Amino acid sequence: MTRISVLAMGGTIAMAPVATGGVAPAFDAESLMAAVPELAGGGVRITAKTLRSLPSPSIGFDDLRALHAAITAELAEGADGVVVTHGTDTLEESAFFLDATVDTPAPVVVTGAMRHPTAAGADGPANLLAAVRTAADPAARDLGVLVVLNDEVHAARHVVKAHTTSPAAFTSPGAGPLGLLVEGVPVLRSLAPVRPALPITANTPRIGLFTTSLGDDGEVLRLAVPALDGVVLAGAGGGHVSEAMVPVVAEAAARLPVVLTSRVGAGPVLSATYGYPGSEIDLLARGVHHGAALHPLKARLLLHLLVAGGAAPDQISAVFALYR
Template structure:
């Protein structure tokens, strides 16, 4: 029987950091060094390939980096890989993972992991997270689940996962539906699944510029107009179930007639509603003005989806269908 083969790709981040001459940590470890530091991996019964692709903090990764990385992964998947593990900084995992999830139609799992404690600290969590991620990537149970995020022995769907705490090793959560599964005695156990998978082609030309504007108390919307003039699409992170201040409405209506505007909630969990409230600036008022509801997608995920949908040439109706499916508001068969 052929042994599973997993590609480990290093992008940098806390998991790869060591102390520099200033006494602070910066990314420096290679993929091979990360793999070599994992206890028990040699006895896991699988083969490991390594690729040091970037050496950056998570905050400095770009959309273009991840698209280029996926191109490299695609070329290597044809060589018989069972799965792929990506190590990176946790600051942007929830966004990079969802971008990869939307790009990857294949059955092989792509698993993103990292660490909250760098290798110089007591209780560094990087080796354990990397071992767990490799085991998930090699597991038949993870096939056809798209891109996953694995930390602290929890297996999260890229579409759901969020970083919820700035320092806790248990920072990654899936507030809308919970984790897909867990590592139990070294095995990936899947306890629930998403209703469908959604993918879009990788952009080949200029990436659309997508703005993200958050509703705050007393904001009159004038700054939003400036943001909107510089972008191809806009995500609004509204109050609660999708509300904005009433003074925003003239500008938001004008912006929505020019570019797609997606309505999300700034709360971090729960859906944008569609027809409960009726006051000016309520969710039903905004949807009546042509805003696109994001459902259960948070603002950061919505920005990624809108970017890829516009890059693929989708129109307003198709973008609305994509958000209905990805946000849990419509059937997955309506995916454009």
């Protein structure tokens, strides 16, 4: 039988109403499984473990290190695939962290819910079932970490949460989903995996994320740089800042790694189109690293891993280039 390990981290999929109002994490992994009787049989044996019971904004790097270790252990002990249940607010970041660090062809699938279990039309059970069936499908091997919600399968390196409440909140701008579940069966298309298998260390560098806006002179960035170990700059359009901001960016790049991304959220940073002060040509010539096509949030996670591991500047550029 195919063995799938389900690891629970908390999130809306595991929440219930509380006396003070609203909902909060309440259900463990076994309870989530019990709510989906369709998981039984079908040639799949499932084990379930609760690692955390947290709303996803409270998940930090220590929790992700523990999740990585648990996934590695489950696969080493014979699991054919792993499903992680997780809150949706930071799901795209945790999934990308795993995508950049887990080195295995075995399917690792992250899922969650937009509606808690006691809400009308709760989507958690369907998402969990779809995630398990995807993890058990041989076609899901060697695709990198996957995100499954609303019967859609997304690559962790592309997916973002694009709506605050819709069950169809997760999209992959510029790429689209890798596949769909049709009558409960995953229908997938291939994707060349990007698997840098970066080391995880106990180091916790401070990586700042700065989104430029109209009239930004860079003063906030200038004040923050002394407290930082790296910077991700979410520039306008194809990777641009105001002329007034250029000296601040150049000074920062001389002191620590600065990665250029786009605040647009879809499409790559340009390399050789615009030549004015503050353009991508100008910034790259000043030692800023090209952020490829990564969303700024994911670029921050990747830079965190690289800086924590002591990567040299040429190594940082080489890893980011994988995501073009």
